[in-house]
Amino acid sequence: MTNGKLTLEQLYRQGRKTLAQSPSIGEDAGFEALLLFQKVFHLSREELLLQGNHLPSPAQEQEYAALLEKRLAGEPLQYLLGEWEFFGYPFAVGPGVLIPRPETELLVELVLEHLSGTTAPKVLDLCSGTGCIPITIAMEHPDAVCVGVELSEEALPYFRRNLELNHCDRVTIIPGDVLHLPAHPELTGPFHVVTSNPPYIARKELSQLQKEVLREPQMALDGGDDGLLFYRRLPEIAFSLLAPGGLLAMEIGEDQGDAVAALTRQAGFQQVKVHQDPAGHDRVVTGLFLV
Known part of the structure; x- marks a missing residue:
């Protein structure tokens, strides 16, 4: 350190201390401070150890301070980074699109298991957001052809960007309302799988969410009065689009297993199952779809 300025190592430690002030960040302060540090300085943890006594430029120091300030104000870490990993693949994220969660990887795993050995399967994803579900399925299954439907004009650019980011050319994007599917030749089916991670938070519970989650689009969170708005329609829609033996797979809230399973059976599906994530939650x- 010279001239009273902070070195890179000291700046990182200061950032970690700053983020630790937030109750919602807590023990993750070191991890988040490092990710934001790496975004600005492009140094790995090992490189930081080797170059920690170097001085940052004033512009870099200001950029890092601004990111820390935004994070303390409740801006999601993923939005500040501009990219987040899902199933080992990078996905562009930012204001206007739901952030991919690790819990959703269970849905992808179940679909890939179902499609194992299936040649050129067709997959329809409803409420696609970033496109993480159809893109990951297309990347993991060598000849899967996927279609993603998304209504939000703010989310669609992220979906398109993520196709480019992952060099994926087997996913078709269709703008539209999943509850009133547009007339489109790619939506005629039949599909081997229909997937969805729809909005499923009850409207009265939205105000109780963490401030970071409230920065995500309400359109991707609001599941109606009881959180089941989409589940009352999606099974019926999927039933009309699936091929015999086809699978419907929907992500749900942890307290919705019984209700969504019942709605799925009412639509005519058989062998309905509720699957738990690694944390033990539905x-x-x-x-x-069996005939």
């Missing part, structure tokens, strides 16, 4: 409902 997370995905699946059902088979």
